[in-house]
Amino acid sequence: MKSRLALWRLTLAVVAATVACPTGLRAQQKSKATLIKNATLLTVTKGALDNSDLLIENGKIAKIGKGLSAPDGARVIDATGKYVLPGIVDCHSHSMLDAVNEGSLSVTSMCRIRDVLNPNDVDLYRALAGGVTTLNLLHGSANAIGGQNQVVKIKYGRPIEEFLFPDAPPGIKFALGENPKRSNFRFPGQTQRYPNSRMGVEETIRDAFVRARDYKRQQDDYAAAKARGENVPPPKRDLQLEPLVEVLEGKRHVHAHCYRAEEILMLMSLAEEFGFRVRTLQHVLEGYKIAREIAKHGAGASAFADFWSYKVEAYDAIPHDAALMTRAGVVVSLNSDDDGRARRLNMEAARVMKYGDLTETEALRLITINPAIQLGIDQRVGSLEVGKDADLAIWTAHPLSVYARVETTFVDGEVFFDRQADLAQREALAKERAELEAAEVNRPQGGGAPPPLPARRRPAYRAGDNCMQITKE
Amino acid sequence: MRGDWLAQLPKALGTLALGALASVALGQQKLDIAPRATVAIRDARLVPVSGDVIERGTIVIRDGKIAAIGPTAAIPSGAQVIDGKGLTVYPGMIDAATSLGLVEIPAVAATVDQGEVGDYNPNARALVAINPHSAHVRVTRYNGITTVATMPDGGVICGQATLINLYGTSPQEMAVVPSLGLVINFPRLNLGGGGPFAAFRQPPPSNLAEAIATRNRRVEELRQVMREATDYARAKEAAAADPKIPRPATNVVYESLLPTLRGETPAFFRADRAQDIRAALAFAEDMGIRPIIVGGNEASACAAELKAKGVPVILTGVLDLPSREDDPYDMLYENAAKLHRAGVKFCISTGDNGAHVRDLPYHAGMAAAFGLDPREALRAVTLSPAEALGISDRLGSLEVGKMANIVVADGDLLEPRTRVKYAFIDGRPAQLTSRHTELYEQFKERK
Numbered sequence: 001m002k003s004r005l006a007l008w009r010l011t012l013a014v015v016a017a018t019v020a021c022p023t024g025l026r027a028q029q030k031s032k033a034t035l036i037k038n039a040t041l042l043t044v045t046k047g048a049l050d051n052s053d054l055l056i057e058n059g060k061i062a063k064i065g066k067g068l069s070a071p072d073g074a075r076v077i078d079a080t081g082k083y084v085l086p087g088i089v090d091c092h093s094h095s096m097l098d099a100v101n102e103g104s105l106s107v108t109s110m111c112r113i114r115d116v117l118n119p120n121d122v123d124l125y126r127a128l129a130g131g132v133t134t135l136n137l138l139h140g141s142a143n144a145i146g147g148q149n150q151v152v153k154i155k156y157g158r159p160i161e162e163f164l165f166p167d168a169p170p171g172i173k174f175a176l177g178e179n180p181k182r183s184n185f186r187f188p189g190q191t192q193r194y195p196n197s198r199m200g201v202e203e204t205i206r207d208a209f210v211r212a213r214d215y216k217r218q219q220d221d222y223a224a225a226k227a228r229g230e231n232v233p234p235p236k237r238d239l240q241l242e243p244l245v246e247v248l249e250g251k252r253h254v255h256a257h258c259y260r261a262e263e264i265l266m267l268m269s270l271a272e273e274f275g276f277r278v279r280t281l282q283h284v285l286e287g288y289k290i291a292r293e294i295a296k297h298g299a300g301a302s303a304f305a306d307f308w309s310y311k312v313e314a315y316d317a318i319p320h321d322a323a324l325m326t327r328a329g330v331v332v333s334l335n336s337d338d339d340g341r342a343r344r345l346n347m348e349a350a351r352v353m354k355y356g357d358l359t360e361t362e363a364l365r366l367i368t369i370n371p372a373i374q375l376g377i378d379q380r381v382g383s384l385e386v387g388k389d390a391d392l393a394i395w396t397a398h399p400l401s402v403y404a405r406v407e408t409t410f411v412d413g414e415v416f417f418d419r420q421a422d423l424a425q426r427e428a429l430a431k432e433r434a435e436l437e438a439a440e441v442n443r444p445q446g447g448g449a450p451p452p453l454p455a456r457r458r459p460a461y462r463a464g465d466n467c468m469q470i471t472k473e
Numbered sequence: 474m475r476g477d478w479l480a481q482l483p484k485a486l487g488t489l490a491l492g493a494l495a496s497v498a499l500g501q502q503k504l505d506i507a508p509r510a511t512v513a514i515r516d517a518r519l520v521p522v523s524g525d526v527i528e529r530g531t532i533v534i535r536d537g538k539i540a541a542i543g544p545t546a547a548i549p550s551g552a553q554v555i556d557g558k559g560l561t562v563y564p565g566m567i568d569a570a571t572s573l574g575l576v577e578i579p580a581v582a583a584t585v586d587q588g589e590v591g592d593y594n595p596n597a598r599a600l601v602a603i604n605p606h607s608a609h610v611r612v613t614r615y616n617g618i619t620t621v622a623t624m625p626d627g628g629v630i631c632g633q634a635t636l637i638n639l640y641g642t643s644p645q646e647m648a649v650v651p652s653l654g655l656v657i658n659f660p661r662l663n664l665g666g667g668g669p670f671a672a673f674r675q676p677p678p679s680n681l682a683e684a685i686a687t688r689n690r691r692v693e694e695l696r697q698v699m700r701e702a703t704d705y706a707r708a709k710e711a712a713a714a715d716p717k718i719p720r721p722a723t724n725v726v727y728e729s730l731l732p733t734l735r736g737e738t739p740a741f742f743r744a745d746r747a748q749d750i751r752a753a754l755a756f757a758e759d760m761g762i763r764p765i766i767v768g769g770n771e772a773s774a775c776a777a778e779l780k781a782k783g784v785p786v787i788l789t790g791v792l793d794l795p796s797r798e799d800d801p802y803d804m805l806y807e808n809a810a811k812l813h814r815a816g817v818k819f820c821i822s823t824g825d826n827g828a829h830v831r832d833l834p835y836h837a838g839m840a841a842a843f844g845l846d847p848r849e850a851l852r853a854v855t856l857s858p859a860e861a862l863g864i865s866d867r868l869g870s871l872e873v874g875k876m877a878n879i880v881v882a883d884g885d886l887l888e889p890r891t892r893v894k895y896a897f898i899d900g901r902p903a904q905l906t907s908r909h910t911e912l913y914e915q916f917k918e919r920k
Binding site for chain 2: 312
């Protein structure tokens with residue numbers, strides 16, 4: 001029985017891998033140039049260009065203009081009536097992670113998201129089909145100080161090394177409020193953990209930075225002694241404090257999960273006391289109450305469009321949050337924190353337009369250049385500009401319309417999603433699936449229904465350890 | 474009733490300034506106690522859903538009903554007149570499968586009144602637990618949704634659904650259909666899963682045959698409960714006909730099953746997978762009850778049966794992730810289009826427990842992006858849910874005589890950027906302020 005199930009799972013996995021990653025797409029040459037003609041180019045930083053062309057060469061945007069001619073051998077796409085948007089940058093994702101939270105300690109700065117990446121997560125393909133090309137992969141929010149992040153380009157199906165965003169500044173996840181104090185995760189038999197209140201969350205972070213500051217002093221003293229030619233033993237390495245020293249030195253970005261206004265003020269003032277700046281406030285659903293202070297501190301804000309009421313700290317969330325923070329001068333982005341929502345971040349941007357009068361460009365910035373700025377990767381992605389990486393998608397209508405759909409998504413000039421290619425192989429795949437289901441080896445003993453489906457991977461994520469509580473399901 | 478209304482009319486008109494109708498009107502939330510208004514919206518684009526779009530026309534509401542609609546409908550004297558230039562009038566949207574009003578904050582147990590203890594609670598009535606002052610009510614109608622079916626959850630027979638207008642100061646004032654039908658979580662194969670938290674999740678079965686046997690046992694248990702209720706009804710009838718036969722002791726559980734067993738109200742079967750949908754259809758046929766499928770992620774795989782039996786499907790998963798790794802990425806986006814092509818009766822719902830029911834138009838819009846004609850998408854959140862719920866004589870379209878649940882928007886109702894400018898529910902002007910607009914008004918002043 002068991003081995004039959006295993007075989008069934010294996011065959012399904014094979015089908016899955018074939019479905020989600022058409023071989024034709026994998027084979028496309030990286031060097032091949034592509035000319036997208038007669039599209040409306042939503043450059044984000046330089047307005048919308050009607051009836052314009054965009055040439056992709058060597059993975060970069062080589063030219064933008066009207067009436068461009070295609071180099072020899074280039075693929076030409078007639079995009080008349082269609083729109084080109086830079087690849088969407090999702091500033092808060094837990095996609096492709098085999099584990100999300102190391103929830104046993106309140107400070108887990110030594111843990112790295114880089115170590116748990118799964119390049120074959122089918123939700124990556126689904127995100128590409130929603131025009132998303134870059135993800136900020138974050139540790140979960142169980143700990144006041146969580147693990148180190150990883151920014152990736154969605155090179156679905158490729159080796160992990162190809163995903164890693166070149167030269168993206170390293171970051172680390174912090175978390176405030178109900179999740180690190182485990183308010184909504186108390187089950188019979190579960191041990192309680194410090195911190196248990198917002199007081200303890202502050203103290204946990206403070207304690208870690210006091211230790212990190214001492215550790216840095218030891219390191220600095222050691223370096224100075226070495227420079228003086230003294231023969232002194234190096235201090236013992238501390239993998240937990242090393243990333244926090246990088247934060248103190250401004251070399252590692254803090255991405256802090258937060259909801260309530262006062263905890264945001266707490267973190268910003270603590271950071272100022274220790275001499276660093278919070279790079280992004282994640283969720284920041286009450287950011288609108290203290291937009292002035294956030295702007296003054298210089299933190300970016302990465303929010304939900306209108307997700308609310310799933311827990312107490314999300315009850316004062318309003319869909320005007322992004323607009324009010326934008327008006328106060330904060331660099332704002334919208335993120336998904338969820339593989340389902342990641343597929344329609346364009347709709348998140350459209351939703352906030354009616355709350356607080358954002359312009360089309362301001363709305364598009366929320367999912368393109370602004371998150372790129374927040375992640376320190378805006379020199380490469382986030383807008384359609386010559387010289388930038390050719391990470392972009394062709395849409396059938398304006399991406400702020402609910403009727404828009406992605407036709408083709410490029411990452412570094414390569415096609416990683418193409419709707420026509422996807423549709424073309426469906427019949428064959430459905431047939432293959434039916435044959436596999438019908439195969440005698442896959443039938444349960446004594447007939448009956450087909451065996452159960454393989455469980456989804458990433459049980460840790462499904463266990464509600466992401467930054468929201470799952471409200472539906 | 475009508476006399477009362479006429480007597481109050483002059484006073485009502487006197488107090489009803491246009492400002493009170495204004496929707497995105499700022500200021501404090503007032504109680505939902507406005508009288509029924511006589512209002513004419515003229516020079517507007519009218520989308521009746523049941524018929525052709527009137528590019529420029531007038532709609533008149535009076536006495537809680539749509540009194541006239543057409544290119545040249547006469548405006549009664551004394552009516553409040555709204556200039557509809559640049560605006561479009563739609564029937565209020567209907568979400569046919571929510572738990573709105575039963576759950577305020579899912580993480581806080583004290584605010585959750587969605588389900589009862591035990592597996593068989595047909596006598597649990599959603600209506601009695603609806604919180605008319607839930608912040609979700611106004612946040613939802615802000616987006617143009619005026620009516621929702623609210624359903625209990627949990628166990629096998631969850632309880633009685635209710636249909637409410639998003640207007641009123643008591644559940645009874647809100648109720649359109651107090652007891653809409655029986656909600657059943659049709660027993661499904663336990664393949665593991667079953668909730669977001671590991672502590673509460675069922676382990677996957679070690680043995681498939683056992684899992685099937687368990688599912689079948691639960692279906693038999695459900696059948697048994699229904700058979701007992703049928704026997705109970707027979708015993709009651711027999712006692713009524715013959716005084717010598719003792720009357721059975723009143724059983725509230727069986728009593729609450731009888732309207733569905735008699736075919737007076739439908740049974741809502743929550744079922745997503747094809748095999749579960751088929752099993753629910755067979756069960757309903759066997760018991761002689763009228764099924765409506767809620768969920769329906771794989772409904773297109775049993776389109777022929779659904780069509781042949783005329784069973785409607787309330788799709789709640791348009792924006793969900795497909796459940797299998799090898800499902801097409803757009804399987805649930807295009808589910809509605811497939812059902813439409815196959816001739817199955819369907820409507821689109823959020824399936825949400827309250828806070829995000831306001832996303833209903835975006836669920837329909839996404840279905841339209843993936844092959845459903847935009848007019849059908851609009852129908853899927855207006856007239857089609859009214860038909861599925863058996864209330865299309867009263868709701869779901871702009872037709873003379875129907876309840877005046879209408880919304881006036883500055884664009885395509887399904888587009889996220891569109892703003893609803895006015896809403897009328899049961900002919901009463903509904904304020905479009907909410908917890909959100911109030912917090913916004915307060916904090917935008919904090920520079």
